Amino acid sequence: MRFSPLADPRLEVLDLLGHPVWITDPEVVRIAWANSAAVTLWRAEDVHELINRDLAPSPTMRATVQQLRDRVAQGERFGSERTIYPKGEAVRVYMSYGAFPLPDGRVWLVVTATPLRDGVDPEVVRAAEAVRYAPLVVTTHALDGALLQANTLARQTFGNAISFQGIFAEPEEGARVLAGVAGGEPFFEDVEVLTTEGPRWFSVAARPIPDPVTGRPAILVSAHDMTARIEAERAKDELVSVVSHELRTPLTAIRGAIGLVVGGVAATETELRAELLQMASENVQRLGRLVDDLLDVRKLAAGGISIALANADLADVVRGAALAHAPAARAKEVTVEIAADGPMPAFLDPQRIQQVVLNFLSNAVKHSPVGEVVEVRARPIPEGFRVEVADRGPGVPEAFRDKIFGRFSQADASSTRSVGGTGLGLYIAKTIVLMHGGRLGYENGKAGGAVFFFELPAKPRD
Numbered sequence: 001m002r003f004s005p006l007a008d009p010r011l012e013v014l015d016l017l018g019h020p021v022w023i024t025d026p027e028v029v030r031i032a033w034a035n036s037a038a039v040t041l042w043r044a045e046d047v048h049e050l051i052n053r054d055l056a057p058s059p060t061m062r063a064t065v066q067q068l069r070d071r072v073a074q075g076e077r078f079g080s081e082r083t084i085y086p087k088g089e090a091v092r093v094y095m096s097y098g099a100f101p102l103p104d105g106r107v108w109l110v111v112t113a114t115p116l117r118d119g120v121d122p123e124v125v126r127a128a129e130a131v132r133y134a135p136l137v138v139t140t141h142a143l144d145g146a147l148l149q150a151n152t153l154a155r156q157t158f159g160n161a162i163s164f165q166g167i168f169a170e171p172e173e174g175a176r177v178l179a180g181v182a183g184g185e186p187f188f189e190d191v192e193v194l195t196t197e198g199p200r201w202f203s204v205a206a207r208p209i210p211d212p213v214t215g216r217p218a219i220l221v222s223a224h225d226m227t228a229r230i231e232a233e234r235a236k237d238e239l240v241s242v243v244s245h246e247l248r249t250p251l252t253a254i255r256g257a258i259g260l261v262v263g264g265v266a267a268t269e270t271e272l273r274a275e276l277l278q279m280a281s282e283n284v285q286r287l288g289r290l291v292d293d294l295l296d297v298r299k300l301a302a303g304g305i306s307i308a309l310a311n312a313d314l315a316d317v318v319r320g321a322a323l324a325h326a327p328a329a330r331a332k333e334v335t336v337e338i339a340a341d342g343p344m345p346a347f348l349d350p351q352r353i354q355q356v357v358l359n360f361l362s363n364a365v366k367h368s369p370v371g372e373v374v375e376v377r378a379r380p381i382p383e384g385f386r387v388e389v390a391d392r393g394p395g396v397p398e399a400f401r402d403k404i405f406g407r408f409s410q411a412d413a414s415s416t417r418s419v420g421g422t423g424l425g426l427y428i429a430k431t432i433v434l435m436h437g438g439r440l441g442y443e444n445g446k447a448g449g450a451v452f453f454f455e456l457p458a459k460p461r462d
Contacts, residue, residue: 020113023100026069029057032108041113043086063160064149072099073107083128092116137223143182148211148218157195164219167193181206181219190226201227250283296428307349307435314385315342317350318378321357333370340378344385346456352432359425360389360452367393384458392449396442405430
């Protein structure tokens, strides 16, 4: 049976006191009893209305009240200035805390409140509320790492069971930092932490302070999420590495081919000269595609890319892309087979959809072994049309599947990789298809390799 303090004879004397006294159940953070002065302080109609009032405690408030309960249960009595909000009105009081033991062995809090005559200090209230709801993790810890206080964002980020060491992804690092800060050495560093959403990177600052409640040595921690910035810096570094690699190969080929022609090495060899000039031309086109991809990504980031929708035959668009890429496939000794029987009337941007097909084809040819076949298929489906590009290469590595349509994403991003590319093509393709109201993805091929596909809605009725 739940204990009701309203019938406890010990409270008869407290009810006669002229200053506010109430008892709080720390498990639910609800007032369980109050004398008449406390009822007045809390702006309640009577004690029953106050007991049944929903105070809507935050996780921080709940943890704080339970910590107070644990301290008074050990015989400690202390007090602190607090701000309460009876019916939304801020009232600054000095609270003294004591233990109220129950017959079943639990301990509740006896709170004696003295309203401060000078009233509420607006700066104190605003500062406390700013910390409570700040977009910044703020916690305080005892020197052993145990949590003393945490604001709302800290609870959302790390949960309610927060210890100093437990924040760090590497417990040994957390213990080392704790020992240093407890010894008086401040800590400022970007570290990997464990959040309720998994590992993240936070900029963490920790320094020793006196606990404002007990005056004992404590540790103040403030931290903010730096994951997006660090990932952006890594992406920038990877971009520089990838683009440098992609530029170096065609530039080397162009410089070598033109150098041989200018130097007269192929002056009397017409076929050799034509071959060198063809090599230079192909690599100029490769550079042009690289620049176009980079410009498209910049436009996408700025929201500047657009599509010009028009009535078109999707089958013609697909066949045109396949024929345009046929020379590059032949150079790799890969055969492109086309199955796209029209008409397939659709409402699309022919140039942009052809760009998607070319990106799929380029990806498939690059990853196909010599002598293999790449199939390009287009067909109607109940929702519209589906285009597939299937290769018989190594397929998509399991660890790479969640990143395959991201910017600068490559299964092998090393500078020594055997297959080139910036990792932009599939990202651009995904954006173009989504702008058409379609979807795209990939599947494992029945004969090995991968099947990349996109689906577009049918041409709207006139």
